[in-house]
Structure formats: C-alpha cells, structure tokens
Amino acid sequence: MEYxxxxxxxxxxxMLIPVVALPHVLVSHFAVGGGILLWLGIRHAxxxxxxxxxxxxxxxxxxxxxxxxxxxAITGVGIWWTxxxxxxxxxxxxxxxxxxxxxxxxxxxxxxxxxxxxxxxxWDRLGPPARERVALTYAxxxxxxxxxxxxxxxxMVSAGRWVESRSFWDGFLxxxxxxxxxxxxxxxxxxxxxxxFLHVTLTGQAERxxxxxxxxxxxxxxxxxxxxxxxxxxxxxxxPAYVQAKLLAAPAVLIISSVCIGATMLLTAAIAFxxxxxxxxxxxxxxxxxxxxxxxxxxxxxxxxxAGRKPxxxxxxxxxxxxxxxxxxxxxxxxxxxxxxxxxxxxxxDVPALFGADGRATPEAAAGLGGAERRQVGExxxxxxxxxxxTRMGYNAxxxxxxHASPETLELMILRMDELSSAMPPWAxxxxxxxxxxxxxxxxxxxGDR
Amino acid sequence: xxxxxxxxxxxxxxxxxxxxxxKVFGFWIHLFFMNLWFxxxxxxxxxARRPGPLGxxxxxxxxxxxxxxxxxxxxxxxxxxxxxxxxxxxxxxxTILQAWAWLAIVPLVLIAYYGVYVDVLARKAERSTRWTSGxxxxxxxxxxxxxxxxxTEMQLLTRPEQWVDVAGAxxxxxxxxxxxxxxxxxxxxxxxTFGLALGTVGAYLAFERHVLRRAPADNPxxxxxxxxxxxxxxxxxxxxxxxxxxxxxxxxxxxxxxWAWLRIVAGxxxxxxxxxGVLYLRxxxxxxxxxxxxxxxxxxxxxxxxxxxxxxxxxxxVFDAASVPVALQVSPIVLFLVTLALGLxxxxxxxxxxxxxxxxxxxxx
Numbered sequence: 126m127e128y129x130x131x132x133x134x135x136x137x138x139x140m141l142i143p144v145v146a147l148p149h150v151l152v153s154h155f156a157v158g159g160g161i162l163l164w165l166g167i168r169h170a171x172x173x174x175x176x177x178x179x180x181x182x183x184x185x186x187x188x189x190x191x192x193x194x195x196x197x198a199i200t201g202v203g204i205w206w207t208x209x210x211x212x213x214x215x216x217x218x219x220x221x222x223x224x225x226x227x228x229x230x231x232x233x234x235x236x237x238x239x240x241x242x243x244x245x246x247x248w249d250r251l252g253p254p255a256r257e258r259v260a261l262t263y264a265x266x267x268x269x270x271x272x273x274x275x276x277x278x279x280x281m282v283s284a285g286r287w288v289e290s291r292s293f294w295d296g297f298l299x300x301x302x303x304x305x306x307x308x309x310x311x312x313x314x315x316x317x318x319x320x321x322f323l324h325v326t327l328t329g330q331a332e333r334x335x336x337x338x339x340x341x342x343x344x345x346x347x348x349x350x351x352x353x354x355x356x357x358x359x360x361x362x363x364x365p366a367y368v369q370a371k372l373l374a375a376p377a378v379l380i381i382s383s384v385c386i387g388a389t390m391l392l393t394a395a396i397a398f399x400x401x402x403x404x405x406x407x408x409x410x411x412x413x414x415x416x417x418x419x420x421x422x423x424x425x426x427x428x429x430x431x432a433g434r435k436p437x438x439x440x441x442x443x444x445x446x447x448x449x450x451x452x453x454x455x456x457x458x459x460x461x462x463x464x465x466x467x468x469x470x471x472x473x474x475d476v477p478a479l480f481g482a483d484g485r486a487t488p489e490a491a492a493g494l495g496g497a498e499r500r501q502v503g504e505x506x507x508x509x510x511x512x513x514x515x516t517r518m519g520y521n522a523x524x525x526x527x528x529h530a531s532p533e534t535l536e537l538m539i540l541r542m543d544e545l546s547s548a549m550p551p552w553a554x555x556x557x558x559x560x561x562x563x564x565x566x567x568x569x570x571x572x573g574d575r
Numbered sequence: 576x577x578x579x580x581x582x583x584x585x586x587x588x589x590x591x592x593x594x595x596x597x598k599v600f601g602f603w604i605h606l607f608f609m610n611l612w613f614x615x616x617x618x619x620x621x622x623a624r625r626p627g628p629l630g631x632x633x634x635x636x637x638x639x640x641x642x643x644x645x646x647x648x649x650x651x652x653x654x655x656x657x658x659x660x661x662x663x664x665x666x667x668x669x670t671i672l673q674a675w676a677w678l679a680i681v682p683l684v685l686i687a688y689y690g691v692y693v694d695v696l697a698r699k700a701e702r703s704t705r706w707t708s709g710x711x712x713x714x715x716x717x718x719x720x721x722x723x724x725x726x727t728e729m730q731l732l733t734r735p736e737q738w739v740d741v742a743g744a745x746x747x748x749x750x751x752x753x754x755x756x757x758x759x760x761x762x763x764x765x766x767x768t769f770g771l772a773l774g775t776v777g778a779y780l781a782f783e784r785h786v787l788r789r790a791p792a793d794n795p796x797x798x799x800x801x802x803x804x805x806x807x808x809x810x811x812x813x814x815x816x817x818x819x820x821x822x823x824x825x826x827x828x829x830x831x832x833x834w835a836w837l838r839i840v841a842g843x844x845x846x847x848x849x850x851x852g853v854l855y856l857r858x859x860x861x862x863x864x865x866x867x868x869x870x871x872x873x874x875x876x877x878x879x880x881x882x883x884x885x886x887x888x889x890x891x892x893v894f895d896a897a898s899v900p901v902a903l904q905v906s907p908i909v910l911f912l913v914t915l916a917l918g919l920x921x922x923x924x925x926x927x928x929x930x931x932x933x934x935x936x937x938x939x940x
Contacts, residue, residue: 129671217667229914470739
C-alpha cells in the first residue's frame with residue numbers, strides 16, 4: 126500500500142523470485158551439504174590413508190567453491206534484491222524484525238567463504254590436521270548459515286507468538302523452525318550426495334575410486350533423504366492449520382514431492398546397502414536422473430511451503446499484496462485510493478478529477494468520470510491489490526477466469542474473495558472501488574484495452 | 576500526497592548511532608575491496624601483459640581478484656542491510672523505480688565474476704588462450720559499468736522530488752521499472768569513487784610487493800618501475816577525485832557545514848596518501864608500503880564517514896530518522912556482537928593457518 130508496484134509483463138514481479146531463488150536454494154544447500162560431506166570425506170580419507178579418495182575430494186572441493194562462492198553468493202544477493210522489488214513491505218518486515226539475525230548470518234558467511242577459499246587455494250599445502258580443521262570450520266559455518274536463514278524463512282509460514290509479542294526470539298524460534306532445520310540439513314546432504322554421483326561418473330575416475338565414492342555418497346544421501354522425510358513430516362505437524370489445509374488441497378505438488386523423495390530414498394538405499402547392486406550400473410544418465418529427482422523433490426518442497434502460506438506473506442501479519450490484516454477495516458472504511466500512496470500518485474496525475482478539493486477520492490467523483498477513466502481507476506486498484514499474484518493474461522492470469530462471469534457475480538466474488546478461497550486475502554476498499562475493478566475486468570476480459 | 580512511504584511499523588531495532596556506525600564500517604570494508612576490482616582489474620590486466628616486475632605485480636593483482644570480489648560483494652551486504660533498516664522507504668521505492676537496471680546488476684556481476692575466474696584459472700594452469708585470457712576484459716568493463724547504477728541509486732534515494740518523474744511511463748498505475756536517474760551528481764559520485772579506487776590500487780600494489788610477497792627487486796642494478804607506477808596511480812586518482820569532488824561540494828557542501836575535520840580528512844585524504852606514495856618512491860620498503868596503504872585506508876574511512884553525513888543531511892530535508900521509535904533488540908544485538916567476536920577469532924586463526932600453509936611445501940593431494 127505504501128510502495129510503487131512493479132509491473133512485470135506476463136510473469137508478475139513475484140514470479141521473478143523463484144526464477145532467482147530456486148537455483149540459489151539448490152546451490153546454497155549444496156554449500157552446506159558439501160561442507161559436511163567434504164569434512165567427513167577428508168577425515169575418512171586421512172584415517173584410512175586413502176590417497177586416491179583424497180585426490181577426488183580435492184577436485185570436488187574446487188568445483189564446490191566455484192559454484193557456491195560465486196553463484197551461491199551472487200544469487201543470494203539476487204534473491205534479496207528481487208524480494209525487495211516484488212514485496213517491499215515483507216522485505217522491510219524481515220529486515221526490521223531480524224536485522225541482527227541477518228548480521229549474525231553475515232559473520233558466519235564470511236568465515237565460510239574464507240575457509241572455502243583456504244581449501245581451494247591451499248589444499249596441497251595444508252597438512253592433514255589443518256585441512257580437516259579448515260574443512261570442519263567451513264562445514265560448521267555453512268550449517269550455522271542454514272540454521273539462521275531457516276529460522277527467518279520458517280517465520281514467514283508460522284510467525285508464532287511474534288505477531289503479538291514482536292520479540293525476535295518468538296519469531297525466530299517459531300513452530301516450524303526446528304523441523305525446517307532437520308529437513309533442510311537432510312536436503313543439503315542428500316542433494317550433495319546425488320551431485321557426487323553425477324560428478325564421479327562424469328569425471329572419469331578409476332574404478333576403485335568410483336565404487337568407493339558412489340557407496341560413500343549413497344550412504345550419506347540416504348541419511349539426508351531420511352532426514353528430509355522426518356523433518357518434512359514434523360514440519361507438516363507443526364505448521365499452522367491453514368497451511369496444512371492448503372497443502373492437502375494441492376495434491377499434485379504434494380504427490381510429486383513425495384514420489385521424488387520416496388524414490389530417491391529407495392534408490393540411494395539400494396546403492397548403499399543393496400546386495401544386488403553393481404556400481405557400474407550407475408552410468409551418467411542414471412546419476413543425472415537421480416540428481417534431477419532429488420532436485421525436483423527439493424524444489425517442489427519449496428513450492429509447497431510458498432503455496433501453503435497464502436494468503437499471507439507473513440502469517441497473520443502481512444498479506445501477499447502488502448496489506449496488513451490490521452489495516453483492512455480502516456481501508457474498507459476510508460477507501461483504498463485514499464490510503465494507497467502510489468495508486469494516488471499515479472491517478473493524481475492521470476485522473477485528477479477523481480480527487481476532490483480535499484484530495485480525497487469519492488464515489489460521487491468516480492460517478493462523474495467517463496467510462497475509460499473509471500476503468501483506468503479500476504485497473505490501478507486491480508494492479509495494486511491483485512497484481513502481486515495475478516497477471517492479466519500471463520502466469521496465474523485473471524482475465525480468462527472472469528470472462529464468463531457476470532458483473533454482478535464478479536463483484537460478489539471480489540467483495541467476498543477471502544470467503545470463496547482460503548488462499549485469497551480479503552477485499553480492502555469501498556464497494557464503489559470494487560465496482561470500478563469489475564468494470565475494468567469485464568471490459569478487459571472481452572478484449573477492451575481499457 | 577507525498578510519494579515517500581511511511582516508516583516500517585516495527586520501528587528501529589537499535590539506536591541510530593549503532594546502525595549508522597555498522598553501516599559505515601561495512602561500507603569502508605566494501606569500499607576497499609570494491610576499489611580493488613573497480614579500477615584494479617583493468618590496471619591488473621594492462622600490467623599483466625608487460626614483462627618484468629610490473630607484469631608480475633599485474634598478474635598477482637589479477638590472480639587475487641576472485642578473493643577481492645568475494646569479500647567485496649560480501650562486505651557490500653552490510654551497508655545495504657543497515658540502509659534498509661534506517662531508510663527503507665527511500666531505498667525500496669527508488670530500487671523499484673529503477674528495477675530493471677538495479678536487478679541487471681545481479682546477472683552482470685555473476686557473468687563478470689565467472690569471467691574473472693576463467694581468466695585467472697587459465698593463467699594459473701598456463702593454458703591461456705585468446706578466449707580465456709580475454710575473459711577478464713569484458714569483466715572489467717562490467718564492473719566499471721555497474722558502478723554507475725549503484726551511484727545513481729544512492730543519489731536518487733536522497734531526491735524524493737525526482738521520484739514521480741523517474742517513475743515515468745507507467746502501466747495502469749504500476750511502475751515499469753525502466754527508469755534510471757542518471758544525473759550530474761550521480762556521475763560526480765561515481766568519478767570520486769573511481770579516483771579513490773585508482774589510489775587504492777596503487778597503494779595495494781606497493782603493499783603486495785613489499786609486505787605480502789616480500790619480493791626483492793628482479794634486477795638490483797635496474798631502477799624498479801613499481802614505485803613510479805604507484806605514485807602515478809595515486810596521483811591520477813587524486814586528480815580524478817579532486818576534479819569530481821570540487822563540483823560535488825556544491826551539492827554536498829551544505830551538509831558538511833560544522834564538520835570541518837571531516838571535510839579535511841575526506842577531501843585531503845587522497846592528497847595525504849600521495850605524500851605517502853612519494854615517501855615510498857624515495858624509499859621503497861615494507862614500512863613505506865604499509866604507510867601508503869594505511870593512509871589510503873584512512874582516506875577511504877574519511878570518505879565513507881563523509882558519505883554517511885551527507886546522506887543523513889540530504890534525507891534529513893524530508894525525513895528525520897531520529898523521530899522513529901526504537902524497539903531495542905538487546906539479546907539479538909548481544910548475539911551478533913558475540914558471534915562477531917568469535918568470528919574475528921576464527922578468521923584470525925584461519926589467516927594464520929593459511930599464512931603458515933602458504934610458506935609450506937606442497938604435500939600430496
């Protein structure tokens with residue numbers, strides 16, 4: 126309500142978030158899982174004096190640093206910039222509620238980065254004890270990052286007592302925080318293990334190294350996937366009721382996620398422990414398929430989390446369209462256009478006749494406008510209240526859905542949208558503003574340009 | 576109605592002095608590393624083509640670039656974080672108005688960063704081809720180019736009177752995000768930073784040669800060209816800085832009234848660094864190389880503080896941050912400070928470990 130709205134044609138500004146976030150989620154989990162597996166692997170190789178395995182880990186480390194320190198770090202900033210553009214109110218809340226959480230995470234990331242560079246540049250020169258300690262430092266710092274970020278992400282789904290207390294700890298230690306940490310730690314280890322399958326089959330390792338690495342990675346992947354299953358079930362049980370209901374109402378994504386995780390668990394168990402498994406069966410296409418399945422499981426899990434929390438961006442505190450539940454009654458009484466700062470900035474310039482001498486938009490002034498101007502008013506309200514999630518004709522498009530609705534039905538749907546769908550926020554505005562939106566939508570749905 | 580949104584309902588989580596202090600501290604660190612890639616990548620690539628000690632210094636500079644970029648980007652998060660805490664309504668609004676240019680920084684920096692890696696790793700493996708060794712050049716241009724978007728953003732957020740015009744062409748009351756408020760003040764800020772960056776690169780080259788690498792002169796009978804280059808870079812930086820700072824004073828000067836010491840430190844800092852450079856030229860050694868870098872860091876600190884004072888003054892025309900209620904987050908602040916202290920211990924330990932390892936002989940993989 127306070128900020129300008131950024132219009133991204135066809136996609137919507139909020140859909141830019143997953144475009145940046147999904148690759149980052151994979152890579153950032155990679156960074157954490159890579160840290161843990163590299164430390165475990167280095168330790169094992171030193172204990173068993175396994176030079177070829179250590180050589181392989183050296184190669185893997187270089188890959189990890191190139192992916193995580195560059196792509197992970199830059200896309201991490203990219204997510205932050207994208208959410209601030211698409212949802213400034215939510216970003217501002219996350220910053221003001223948790224600024225010292227973010228700052229603490231920054232310290233962990235500096236340590237992680239430095240340790241990673243040490244392994245990358247000085248692998249050959251670090252003695253075994255120092256190499257192990259540096260790898261452990263990397264693993265711990267990366268995992269602390271995961272814990273801190275998980276607390277803040279989980280807060281958006283289940284804000285817990287924070288909504289009343291505004292206490293940092295009530296927000297951070299929210300109901301889905303711990304299950305989130307378990308699931309994400311598992312996801313990090315699993316996705317790294319699955320990547321190792323692909324990496325080892327593509328890099329032409331000697332047979333002995335390949336067999337050893339595959340079995341080793343499979344065991345840890347299995348542990349990771351098991352943690353995802355445990356953490357996921359716990360997360361579901363801890364999630365607010367409205368989130369649980371929403372997940373059950375999205376069976377397709379839930380099924381995809383469950384099938385991917387279940388199949389990955391079975392296959393990794395077969396590779397790690399199965400008596401009939403032969404390591405030469407793990408050829409690049411199969412390894413690629415396994416990685417794809419694991420990645421799909423993770424990505425669909427993120428989609429479930431995002432979809433589950435609608436209509437909120439932050440549970441009970443902020444709706445997806447930037448309105449606060451606590452403001453809705455006041456906006457209904459006063460009118461959306463008398464409250465929405467940038468909608469007024471635009472209409473004050475384009476349709477000045479809407480505003481009286483006291484600067485307020487009134488139904489009488491709206492009634493005196495021409496049809497095109499009234500539709501423009503409706504379009505502005507539509508963009509600011511609905512445009513966050515709905516494009517006109519692109520992703521999650523609204524115009525095709527309203528094409529067959531009569532104006533009366535459409536108006537009723539708008540005024541009571543939160544009662545018709547649990548994913549929709551309540552209408553915030555006066556009835557004449559809803560009528561302007563209906564006029565615009567009806568006209569646009571039948572091919573009118575305004 | 577004013578286009579400036581109201582402040583976040585949660586208020587400030589800490590006193591302003593702490594938030595501004597952390598912001599300036601982060602910006603100072605960022606400024607140092609950012610300077611090294613901003614002007615340093617270009618300087619390093621030019622030098623790396625030359626034979627002799629200048630070529631060696633250039634190759635070392637380019638070779639360290641991935642680390643500078645990583646820590647520079649990382650340190651850049653700090654001032655942006657605290658900027659969002661103190662001035663969210665200014666920062667978010669102006670990034671939305673210039674959304675596409677602002678967002679483009681992310682893929683551009685990503686591509687440039689990988690370009691640097693391609694160049695550096697190919698040099699390290701001595702497998703440079705025309706393509707791999709060429710990858711650093713477009714990366715250098717990208718880093719120089721994205722700086723103007725950042726300068727523009729930092730300038731626009733202090734100019735709410737321009738916002739409605741920058742919003743420009745709109746789509747039904749929404750912002751297209753295609754604006755870019757390139758104006759004289761933004762270019763002057765950009766040029767001042769580039770001037771500082773040239774000085775930082777010069778000071779770093781001296782420090783790298785005499786303190787980090789401890790390299791003796793290649794041929795003691797020949798005159799070492801590096802000190803002359805160092806002084807030339809610092810002098811060129813001073814010229815660019817002064818050329819931009821003098822007209823910029825018309826914009827920023829009123830906000831620095833009553834900050835005489837800061838005007839001196841920020842304005843004269845690059846000149847004092849040049850004095851250090853001349854001392855280094857007369858006697859190239861570890862002490863003088865450290866001195867010139869120390870003076871340059873002081874100059875950067877002065878400029879970081881001056882930037883903050885000017886920003887407070889410019890935004891203070893329309894918004895008084897001191898009027899925002901503070902909802903003090905004591906235990907999270909303690910958590911951060913304790914983690915920071917522990918982090919510094921771990922970072923020190925890691926650096927010592929790496930320093931020992933760097934002098935050790937390579938072991939088996």
